[in-house]
Amino acid sequence: MSGNRMSVTKRHLMSWGVGRTLPDRAESACEGAATVVLENPGHLAALLGSDLVGPHTVVLGPGVPADAEGQDAGPLVIGYEGSLSEPGGDMSIDGDFFLQSQDYATSAYMSVIGATLIRVTEQADFEAFLADADRARAEGEFAAFVTDPAVQLADVCALGAGPAGDGPRTRLYVGPDGELSTSPGGIRLGSLGDGFASVTAEWDRINAKSAHPCAVALGAVVPEDDRRRALAERPWLGRYLAALVAVRELRARGLSGIRVSGFGGRLVLAQTGRADAEDAGGSELPLLLWTDEAAYVHSPAAGRTFQIDRAAGELVETLLVCGSLDTAAAHAERDRLSRVQACFADVGVMLSAPETVGAGK
Template sequence: MVDGIKGRLAAWATGRGPVGDTAAGELDSPIGTALMVLESPDHLTQVLDSDLVTPGTTLFVPGQGGSADGPLIVGYEGSLSAPGTEFSMSSGTDTFYLQVQSYGISEYMSVIGPTLIRIADVADFAVFLADADRARLDGDFVDFLGHPVIQLADLAGLGAAVTGDGPRRRLYVGADGRLSLSPGGCRLGSVGDDWATLQAEWSRVAGADAHPGSACLGDVLPEQVRVPVLASRPWLSRYFAALDGIRRIRVMGLPVPRVSGFGGRLMAGLPDPSDTMQSSDATGTDLPLLLWTDEEAYLYSAVTHRTFRLALPAAELVETLMVCGSVEAAASFADRDALRQVTACFGEAGVRLTTAEPLAAGASVR
């Protein structure tokens, strides 16, 4: 049971789903949230009596546990909100521990187990941006962000490509009864508010959001600080996808790879990653990412979460197609027939390598 609950907990912390039958949009009721964390058990009765909770809701409540014919209530000890604390939950003899840390100190902390990293203030945000910039320019990704047991919270507020984050997916109930998406999110309401009131405030906040994600970090990160720097870094969604790819490679027990578009390319002579006018893979996550070591390469899709292993010569063709955006443009750097063959091969698997050409007719995801 704990393994399944961990997935829901990750969805609540990051805002990224779907996660099994608790995904936003998969609830039977048109109202209510999928995942909710209460900081205090004092609000449980009032929350359960509200229309914020449906039979499909999972609630994390201090010291509480169990469920009857309704929402799943998961008891926990500690906290999920304040950096420097520890969260734990148990099922039988199985206990799961999660450390909560602020971003700014994470580089100096040893990884001792699953860890949730939060942006706690403007200083944390500045360190995060410096790390992202270094990865983009030099290909040097901070080690802890690519570690398989470490997760960064509130991804939508930091430029990741996250869809569906909102009160349908997750809510946080503070000790004072405030309702928000996350501990650092702006206030959306209070315990006792109904779904219509909460949804109206969410629509107001989301509608005024110049860059998606203010609702999950608005209480710790001013919009006048967050929005301009994210707008000037349209490649951040690809940065997060690269971290996901690195994490998957490390789970396989393989060496930390390099990532095309971050500090350089596998194939010499291709347009520089910083040249967004010449590089079709400079921003966004529609195109996969190419990762490589001295021995082989891997193609990771942030859309399907699939990973393909490639020999280095084939990887150079794949990279050329993604950078150039079409077979015709890529033919200036590699053999045209080989490029067409690679395009067709991945098209058969439902993977797009170019921006200018459709997938092969009749292609389907296997």
Template structure:
């Protein structure tokens, strides 16, 4: 298997696990990635319009190559990609292990690890970790490891545009089709793309909480739905995990994340209706003992800040305007930790971000150096 194909397979597998479309891919009628548990259903799948030229099909011990009928690229793998525990390899070049969320705190990470919520206990542990991060700023160490990818993000409260049959499919040992091994059944191998999309829409519409399909066979909707509704910030929590993994790859370990347990600026903890509280697209401010950073999620950029610029940026992210920042600073002027914030400094931060084409809030801030 050549380097270009193995790189493409890696991107598609990450997409298949998470539900996020592969980078640079636009979801279409056919799936971008399909994983089969049994190659006996490969023929039926390739004979349907649920796959096409943009599709990677991973099938156990299949011969690598392009299917002449559908145009899909077929890639063989060994092991298991669908079980809650196990190992898999693709072309003796790409190796993955899969484990339940509940056992992950006690397992060694030996390489790329897919972590699945495979039942109620796993889901409860996921929620407990999320609650601890939100209230105390304490993130589960395994969850922020760059080696880990948590599966089925839409089922856990993340907003994942594009998740669905146009991005991923899973075919189980009985030929049942869903978007994930833990997902509600959408149909059978060989069903049309239109039928699978229709089932996806119908099953999602039956719940008041988005993401009902991805975990529906593992966690009852009467359990999952209320838990997600009670935690409108879960999408931001999952985005924070992405941030922390990224920072670890840059050698930045154990930073504090604004809005999770505490704020950098005294007094912001008690602000009701903070603009960055729940929004997964809002930039993140985080800091260590000597440095501060802002991660602009949509742009995929990280900036290193001086302390004063970081404080102003955090106030803008939380309060949303230069006027609100001035009012907050005036109210807390007696607090020696707050420092002095004047309008010129706030406008400078806003102008810096605007010059980079980045809007942090309806108004916008920025910093100093891209990391």
């Protein structure tokens, strides 16, 4: 397989596992799902003959014949060996790329030796995920395995990140008997042979009834009442998931001793424990992180991280906690706050909640 084709496949595979749309995919201009994973190679012909796929879809199937790959037009079909759904399973493509799938509860006791997708596969996994999130929120300690740069957490849409970016247009899973969902642990959305509009409508219908979508991706492995209750009790889970991404990025740069503002403490002690902190939730708001040497601003929306000195970090944190320049000016010099806010605004990163940008509080 060419390097370019492998790169495209990896990007689609990670999008499918995590449940986040590819950043350069224009949903309205694309037909079918962006990525489809088959369990049964015998379903390939039926899939390719349906409107579940379009010309830009990447289809991954086990044991797909070599002559199914390399086509010049239509869906890109890639064969793989192994499993993308079994906990503890490995999959490989051309013997060049390997991805391991692990269940969450046992991952803390396993060594990460390469690209790994960690899944919630049952109630025990979900409870372990919540316990790690609670500890990070209260103590600032993030589980080492889930912040490893080689790890991705699957189905984040159902764990508090929300449904934006997920759904049948982003990914589909075709189970052994042709059942359709967005993930191996997801509620059935239909069967192979159903039209794409029907599958999408079912995804919309299920989520319309949920106070905390996505109610699909883990619906077959975690009771919805339990998931909904846990997310309602932790409105900050989306921010926690964004923090995991930010910490992974800094660990990939070789950094250690990373702290995240709002998780077990603050860079500015005076901001610690504020019940009215504007950055207590909101998965798209920037995050402030720091080490002994420097501070970092991570923008989940832009997918970028900026290094700054710790003094500037204190100003950033004050703006994030206060939510507006007017309120922050009661805690730090207004001119300095304004310069920092303007500097980040110039690169598209807003340091206050969208509804309060440019307005006093």
